[in-house]
Amino acid sequence: MKLTHNDRAVLRGDSGAAARMAMTILVRMAEVYGAGELLDISAAHIDSTIYIGEANLEFAERLASQGARVAVPTTLNVSGLDEEHWKEWPVPEDWAEKALRHMKAYERMGCIPTWTCAPYQTEMKPHFGQQIAWGESNAIVYANSVIGARTERYPDLLDICCAITGRAPAVGLHLTENRAGDLLVHLHDIPAALQKADAFYPVLGHWVGKAAQNRIPVIEGVSLKPSEDQLKALGAGAASSGATALFHMVGVTPEAPTLEAAFQGREPSEIITVGLDDLRTARRELSTAEGESLDMVVVGCPHLSFSEFKDLAHLIEGKHRHPKVAFLVTTNRGVRERAQGAGYLSALESFGGKVAVDTCILAAPMLPPAIRTIMTNSAKYAYYAPGMVRKKVIYGSLEDCVNSALRGSVTMDDDLWHT
Amino acid sequence: MAYMIQGKPVLAGQAEGEVLFSREPISFWGGYDCQTGEIIDRRHPLSGSNAGGKVLALPSARGSSSTPAVLLEALRIGTAPAAILTSGTDPFFALASIVADEMYAITMPVVALAPGDFDKLRTGDLARIGVDGRIDIQRP
Numbered sequence: 001m002k003l004t005h006n007d008r009a010v011l012r013g014d015s016g017a018a019a020r021m022a023m024t025i026l027v028r029m030a031e032v033y034g035a036g037e038l039l040d041i042s043a044a045h046i047d048s049t050i051y052i053g054e055a056n057l058e059f060a061e062r063l064a065s066q067g068a069r070v071a072v073p074t075t076l077n078v079s080g081l082d083e084e085h086w087k088e089w090p091v092p093e094d095w096a097e098k099a100l101r102h103m104k105a106y107e108r109m110g111c112i113p114t115w116t117c118a119p120y121q122t123e124m125k126p127h128f129g130q131q132i133a134w135g136e137s138n139a140i141v142y143a144n145s146v147i148g149a150r151t152e153r154y155p156d157l158l159d160i161c162c163a164i165t166g167r168a169p170a171v172g173l174h175l176t177e178n179r180a181g182d183l184l185v186h187l188h189d190i191p192a193a194l195q196k197a198d199a200f201y202p203v204l205g206h207w208v209g210k211a212a213q214n215r216i217p218v219i220e221g222v223s224l225k226p227s228e229d230q231l232k233a234l235g236a237g238a239a240s241s242g243a244t245a246l247f248h249m250v251g252v253t254p255e256a257p258t259l260e261a262a263f264q265g266r267e268p269s270e271i272i273t274v275g276l277d278d279l280r281t282a283r284r285e286l287s288t289a290e291g292e293s294l295d296m297v298v299v300g301c302p303h304l305s306f307s308e309f310k311d312l313a314h315l316i317e318g319k320h321r322h323p324k325v326a327f328l329v330t331t332n333r334g335v336r337e338r339a340q341g342a343g344y345l346s347a348l349e350s351f352g353g354k355v356a357v358d359t360c361i362l363a364a365p366m367l368p369p370a371i372r373t374i375m376t377n378s379a380k381y382a383y384y385a386p387g388m389v390r391k392k393v394i395y396g397s398l399e400d401c402v403n404s405a406l407r408g409s410v411t412m413d414d415d416l417w418h419t
Numbered sequence: 420m421a422y423m424i425q426g427k428p429v430l431a432g433q434a435e436g437e438v439l440f441s442r443e444p445i446s447f448w449g450g451y452d453c454q455t456g457e458i459i460d461r462r463h464p465l466s467g468s469n470a471g472g473k474v475l476a477l478p479s480a481r482g483s484s485s486t487p488a489v490l491l492e493a494l495r496i497g498t499a500p501a502a503i504l505t506s507g508t509d510p511f512f513a514l515a516s517i518v519a520d521e522m523y524a525i526t527m528p529v530v531a532l533a534p535g536d537f538d539k540l541r542t543g544d545l546a547r548i549g550v551d552g553r554i555d556i557q558r559p
Contacts, residue, residue, distance in 0.1 A: 025517055032429055032513045047484045053453060053492030059522060135484045155511050156488035157518050213444070214479065243444065243481045288461070362449065386461045388449040 001030060002037040010165060018068030022161040026169070029158055035169035043126055044074040044163035045119050047135025048156040049106055050363045051080035051099035059157060060105035063164070068109045071166030075114040075124045077136045078303070078332075078360040079103045085356060089366035099364075109164070115358035116332035118232065118303040120147060128254055131174060133162035137239035138232070138302045138380060144246040146231045148254035150174050153245045173246055179255060180264035181248050183212050184271040187221030190279070194416045195223055198311075199397035201230040202379030204274075205237025207282040211272055214243040218262040220250045229308050236302050237379030280417055286382040289392035292409035295371045297401045298361060300330035301381035306338050313344035315402045316351040322408030326371070327353035330361055362388045375410060377401050420558040424536040426504065428552035430516040432528035434502035438544040438556075440476040441465050447493075447511075448485035456498035474546040475500035476537065480511035490515035494525050502528040502548050506537035530554065 003011070011027060013020040030038060048056060080099030081091070107113055114122055119134075120142045126132050126149035134140050134151040135158075143149040152172040154162060162168045172178050185208055194200050208217050217238070226234070231249070238244035248256035256262035299312065312329070321327050329348060331339075336357050339345045348355065361367060362384050375394040376382055382395040396404065400412045441464050445451070450460035456471025471493075480486045493499035494515060503512045508531040519525040528548050540546075545557040 021521065025514075025521060028517050029510060029514055032508060032510050032517075034508075048488060050485065050488075052448075052485065052488045053495070055492045055495040055519075055522070056488045059491070059518065062522075137484055140484070153484060155484045155486060155514050157491065158487070158514055159484070213481075240446075243479070383462075384449040387459045387466075 001027065001035060003027070007038060007167065016067050018063045018066035019164055021063065022068065022164040025158065026161045026165055026167060030169035033169045033171045035171045037170050038167040039131060039170040039174060041072055041131050041133045041162060041166060041168045043072050043124070043130065043132045044070065044159060045077060045132070045134040045136060045139055046074060046106060046111060046159045046163060047077045048160055049077045049079050049103065050360065051102040056156070057098055057102050060102055063160065064105040064108040068164050070110045070163040072163060073124065074111040074163040075119040075122065076106055076111045078117050078363070079115050079358050080364055082356045082359045082364070086366065090368050091364065091366050095365060114332065114334070116303045116334070117360065118305060121305045122334060131168070133159055133168045135159035138236035140245050141235035141239045141247065142232055144173055145235060145248065145253050146228065153243070177264070179246060180216065180266055181218035181262045182215035182269045183217045184268035185211065185217050185219045186271060186273045187219065188273045188275045190276060192223050197397065197416055198230060198233065199377065199416070201226065201234040202237045202377070202395070203279050203283045203286065205234035206241045206286060206379040206383070207274060207278060208247065209238035209240060209242030209244050212238065212242050212244055215269070216246050216248070217244065218248045218250065218256065218259070218268070220259060222249055222252060225252055229305055232302060233379065240380045240383040276417070283395065283417060286379055286395035287393060288386050289373045289394050294325050294373050294375055294394070294404055294408070294410050296326040296328065296374045297405045298328050298330065298374055298376045298381060299378070299398065299401060301376065301378035304329055304331040304335060306335050309335060309339045309344045310342070311398065313347040315399060316353070317347050319351055319406060321352040321405040324408045325405045327351065327405045328361065329353060329355045330359070331355065331357060333357050367391065375401050375404055422556050424532065424539070424554050424556065426530035426532045426536070426552040426554055427508070428528065428550065429508055429513045429531050430520070430527065430529040431550045431552070432526040433548060433550055434474065434528050435545070435547040436472055436474045436501040438476055438540055438542060438546050439465060439468055439470050439473040440540045440542045442478060444479045444481035445477055446481050446486055447489040451489055451493065453489050453493040453496060453498055456493065470500045471498040472501050474502045474504060474548070476504040476540045478506040478537065479509040486511045487515040487518070491518055494519040494527060495523060499527055502530065504530050504532055504537065504540065504554070506534045507531055
């Protein structure tokens with residue numbers, strides 16, 4: 001592999017022990033990827049921020065104590081802990097102590113404490129064509145697809161090595177020729193009313209991820225321009241059920257003004273048609289619970305944006321949840337502050353809802369055992385919760401979630417899916 | 420039945436064990452309990468199996484970018500597979516093994532197989548992996 005004079009100096013230890021360890025791991029990984037060289041990045045997003053165990057804490061603390069500093073502006077993904085509210089939940093004290101140490105280690109390296117899985121909805125949003133090294137599957141797919149920034153799927157541990165060195169392997173989605181679509185997904189006869197609904201996009205994402213696996217899907221046949229939040233939900237669903245790191249949507253995403261552009265003039269390797277029946281099946285797959293019993297509603301996976309908060313506030317204004325059903329919003333400190341200013345937070349509080357900031361209720365051990373069944377409007381949460389937090393899940397629209405919380409049991413409006 | 424396949428060592432090392440095989444990719448985050456080695460993705464065909472000490476054969480990692488972090492912790496605790504065989508090169512599994520090597524001098528071989536060779540594997544096979552990526556398979 002071709003290394004620059006500076007790469008080699010860092011590898012020798014000229015920039016200190018931490019940079020040497022980061023560069024060693026990066027170069028070994030670049031060889032695994034089959035890279036001919038490294039390239040410069042100008043931003044990073046670190047997913048290794050959740051305390052998962054001793055090994056990851058030790059890794060972060062070793063880097064920090066050896067003086068590691070990030071070389072490019074670097075945002076941080078969700079942490080293991082809501083620093084302000086964790087005591088309201090049954091989070092074990094020793095776990096919290098380690099999660100805090102983990103957070104501090106990354107802050108010591110000079111990262112920006114954004115603590116969010118939706119960094120693309122912060123001031124640190126990258127721009128079209130920018131070379132970045134991002135972790136967190138939903139953030140990766142959003143940055144590549146919706147913004148047209150360029151990142152590979154940077155895993156935990158490697159993301160921080162890229163941030164410290166400011167370098168990344170010159171492979172994969174960093175390079176134009178690898179960003180062409182593979183698989184054509186043609187939407188057939190999907191009613192416009194359904195396409196307009198937020199609840200359509202997580203389901204489509206879940207279906208597309210499964211169909212595409214690690215190929216780049218090109219979605220054709222959308223009759224309107226989905227919102228940023230709808231594309232965010234689509235990407236998060238696809239990156240959970242498959243390995244989707246980039247999708248194109250013809251006429252919508254920046255590298256797909258036309259079908260030809262999305263495929264860079266090549267032929268699709270496969271064409272799949274998706275109809276309403278397929279999506280009904282995908283929607284059913286997202287739920288593991290049957291019956292009407294419900295203990296909690298969770299929205300904000302990925303982290304609730306300001307505009308999603310606004311939609312929620314309108315739905316719950318002047319209402320109060322049923323005492324049997326808890327209602328939780330997950331977001332970051334930045335959005336919470338703006339929501340407070342706009343009055344959305346007080347609407348949520350009057351409704352009887354809570355906010356957890358900066359963390360992820362898939363990864364933080366905060367849900368009490370009495371919570372058995374959770375309803376969510378997120379395909380990602382629905383996908384992971386049964387395994388990760390061992391809860392039964394029901395996927396529904398945001399309206400379904402709110403109505404169920406009001407009634408105290410699951411209620412769904414299926415009309416849109418049966419036209 | 421006994422036969423040999425030649426893989427590409429992504430992370431070279433020796434190991435042997437019983438094969439746990441699936442054609443479904445997996446995310447270790449949400450899919451692997453690093454305290455026990457159990458596969459806990461309830462939508463995965465290997466759900467409920469314990470992969471600790473086994474030769475885990477999966478096409479690739481899927482979904483979450485936290486797979487290496489979970490696998491690194493499993494390597495530290497001792498609940499990780501003895502080796503991982505993939506269909507083509509998978510960087511996520513390789514990364515955990517590289518960091519475990521750098522931090523703890525623990526080697527978990529990761530070997531990339533041609534898709535045709537990967538498909539021949541079955542759960543219950545006994546696999547012995549050599550540093551050169553040679554894999555001797557015995558089917559009881």
